[in-house]
Amino acid sequence: MNPIVGNNVGSDQGAIQAAFPGEYKGFAPIGRGSYAKVYRAEDNYGQTVAIKVIDVRNMQKEIIPYMQNEMKLLSESDNKNVIKLFKSHQSPDKLILVLEYCFLDVEFMVKRYYKGKLPDNLVIIILRQLANGLSYLHKNKIIHRDLKLENFAVQLTVEDQDALQKRNDLTVFERATYKLIDLGLAKKLGDLTAQTSTWAGTELNMAPEILNEEKYSFQADMYSLGVCLYYMVAGKYPYFDPTNRTPLQDLIKQENADLNLIPNIQLRSLIQKMLKFNPKQRLTFQELYQHEFLKYREGDLMNPLDLELDSNQVIYSQRIEDSTFEDVRTEQQLIQQYTTNQYRIDQQQTFEKKSDVKQDFSSSQQQQYCNFVQPDTEIQQYPIISSEYKNVFPNNTYDPIKKQNDQIMQLYHIKNQYAAIMKLADYLEQIIPIVKGTKLDFFTMESKFNMYIEYLRMVSKQLYLKLKQRFQFYQPSLGSFDRYQLLEKQVKQEDQIKFDNIKIKEGDSSGMISWFNKKVFKSIKCEPHDSLNFNQQYQQNNIELYKELLKMLQDTFYKYQDDSDPKLKRIKCLLYLSMINTARSRVLFQVELQNVDYKAEELLLTKARDEPDTLSEKVTSILAQYNLNYD
Template identity: 75%
Template sequence: MNQLIGNQPESDQGAIEASFPGEYKNFAPIGRGSYAKVYRAETEKGELVAIKVIDLKNMQKEIIPYMQNEMKLLSESDNRNVIKLFKSNQNSQKLILILEYCYLDVEFMVKRFYKGKLPDELVLIILRQLANGLSYLHRNKIIHRDLKLENFAVQLSQEDQNALQTRNDISVFERATYKLIDLGLAKKLGDLQSQTSTWAGTELNMAPEILNEQKYSFQADMYSLGVCLYYMLVGKYPYFDPTNRTPLQDLIKKENADLNQIANLQLRELIRKMLKFDPKQRLSFQELYQHEFFKYREGDLSNPIDLELNQNQVIYSGKIEESILDYEEKQFKSIIQQENEGNFQNEKQLYQDDPNKYSGFEIKTQPQITLQDEGQAKQFSEPDVKNIFPTSKFDPQKKQNDQIMQLYHIRNQYIAILKLAEYLEQIIPLVKKSKLDFITMESKFSMYIEYLKMVAKQLFIKLQQRFQFFQQSLGSYDRFQLLKKQVENEDHPKLLQVQVREGDAQGWMSWLSKNVMKKIQCEPYDSANFNQQYQQTNIELYKELLKMLQDTFFKYQDDSDPKLKRIKCLLYLSMINTARSRVLFQVELQNVDYKAEELLLTKARDEPDLLSEKVTAILTQFNLLYN
């Protein structure tokens, strides 16, 4: 059980300073384990990192060879949902690891901030990110084998950390990045069909084939993922006998977990398939990726995880291209060649204010050391342990991810605006044949539509120019190329015919009473007035939509009218996208899983009351005022 560190850390700080002179400052102890202590520190540029100091002198020498697996895998990681090892240093007594800093883990998040279980929306966001991290490991033929909530780290921006601390704003978890940590029990297999048989993992999360000491493969990760999802939604394990009278594998075999406690029918059915006793009947990763939760639809708002998910799923389809195999061979030929069945005690990133963070029930097993393993361990029996760990350098200037996010942010701006224009176009013919029609409605809404499309076109031009600007630094990245292809194939045809007008509006638009629309301007995107103008227009449009919505309550006595219901839905959807596009102009680089947002919005698309709640939620979340 981990606790907050209370001892003096001078010796560890001295070792860190000797290994990385002048690189880190402002140390703060955040956790400890059997052989290691963890500190939060800052780089010279103020970036946070986690520094793990491992005591090799007092560590069992048999464990050291197994640490090599985790360290090499982490140093090679190039996926946003797998923790990254920046660099390491080792002497005869200590191993020092510089890792990505994560604020807390999902187990603590569930207990501290959500009273034991998470809302469906957040579980969906976490699922998509965990699947992305897992598929990355599987792509490189690595099975994790120890999936549990405490091995899912939560990375928050500094702004969101402050919001959580000062206002207890739990909406930050919807924008968090979730990362797989602790690869101490991970194992590299020959291919996706290979099997292993070692009994290793955390028992309550363990697949039945591991519990029964049978051969198993990547489907074991699917079962453990199902256990994690169940726990997040229900607040307890699907199978657990506190009296210990019934063996866990017997409980699992009955497949009688109480799934009715999961309200979302899609999640319920998904988890039911994940928790199948027989791995052949269990949901496969290929089937998981084909689920509605992972499908991308043209015109959806998106972020980098959409492209990564789309790219990673190819490994489960049996259509791995030669180029991918060649890439894997080059990139991962240095990762463990020999059989490794080891365990290294995972060190959790503790929440700094709570010494009682990990008080939950846990059973963790270590694989037995074979004669072959003992032979490998002998080389580490001397006090002067060889440096077997990577020494890759952390480059704080590496901004590829930020640049990718900039591209996504611009695209999401014009996608939200185009969605808004699309809903307005659907409203016009319906309102013209209803009691809500007024003489200037069609011309006014037509003008808004024209303006929105011009703004979208300007942003599209901006994105194209950014693609050219980032070509040199990002051109070799798959995410960059996939996004560029997506923009050209999906967005360019929509905006090809849009003409951008600048200057005063002429003719039929000039008589409108709204000041902001008397002179319709769509200045170049880098104009100082561009954002301000859009904010003004956005507010005016929202007020128009709200007024029309209010009219529905006065002019229609019968709420059951299907035409009225459709008009209300379109008005609410327009208001949602009006607010959403305003947020995208106000807030830079929102790390929101828009796919999850779109899926949840789709469920409410034909229900005015639910859509009304969505409007209220987005206004509250981002403190938007339309007075």
């Protein structure tokens, strides 16, 4: 029996209903702490939330400031990678927080689904999101002070929850959103150079300067982040003496963690720098943002996180002042300026339809996220709540019409479409000169590949124009205005240069034999970008191109007995890279939008771009993952 189930369920539910009459239903207990109980519930729009009920009567007075601290910070949070507080309510008996619902935490994910260790690519995905969440806190001069795996929540879509439970599909974790939770020990400082001395956190994850009761600053978060990354990769803490004979401070000072447990050299080097005993020698957040894991390379596929990480660098490159972000227009102003009543009505109807969808989880599957309180040393930041309770914190109302990232992902999806197609055209262009004069060359090879290149670039430009048109005005359902603004800047300024010299032709092309030999290439018709014919045409041409590449790849094995020739190896790599992007672009035309962080995949492709066998495995995995058939 779930330990939370008992006589208090009814009273907690009654308290929630009294605080928010008729707003929530379908209560299910999902976890508990010393003073807090957490329930999963559903609002009137079908949105699942986590409701945290804190019993004030049985709580030590010293812990109440932590609750106040958490409520205040979460109510101000506005970042995809920091848990959101939708509503709050205070009474003499209880504090009630309505929070984003997350399916589980990283600690449970590591132990339950990965047997204690995560693959490198997933660690990089999690690192990028945690860095973004921390940057948001640091921008607001907040140090977290309790970074640990159980304080990293994992948010999955309903579809991915179902895929995980029914098929044990672990790829859902590559699409998940990772959020910092439990800001009970977080503290606001004057700026990024300010220090504090409060002993706070979880010992095995604490920075040595906190353990030694010295003054510390934001570099303490860096150390704790390093401990978390080490644990995710190695399956254990970097410094831990089960006999308790050696103090943790002394173990940390020796800096002799077994780094050989981290196979990825780049990740190993990064973690080693994070775990430096001396904060002055430790990796800084500015240096972290210069690392390849976080930097976006031109031409890579991307998601909203890439541009956000890129913009975060300003946080660590200069001293943060209150005025730094004051000149940015607020999202509310933009909503008032651009939103029409009809748009809201349409969106409302959409969400009402969604509200009919229910989640049905068995009790054995309810090992969920619980934003537990960490009662530690007293902090003097906030006064203890008086006997006259007042709801002094913002009562943030969740607006389903402004659901974050769902529609802005469509913009990134279009950008990824033309990025993959442009990259494919570039690879084909590299193939032509290296194949000419070899055993793989044939009479119409150059003209045929040039025609594919021309076609691909025209399709890319058509998609680019489609995306550019979407920036006519901002709508609240697009999500974060910061992300919208960053993407608009890249599309209209940086990407514009790539497409200036590309002309879109229509009708028959003449003078190239291969053009007439291929039925699907008798005409290039870049029809209206949302037309079914346009998508079908690309799917058909994509299949034809893949077959051409596959035939040439097969010829590399049939026509060459000795495969040690470096030139042949390069040809194979280019063919595989072309096939990868051919499959990628086809996937981007036919699958539903997913919150995929392509960075880890791009890093692996960059590392393997000269290894034909590795690239071959990547082609196979894409075909299998998306059930692509090129017969």
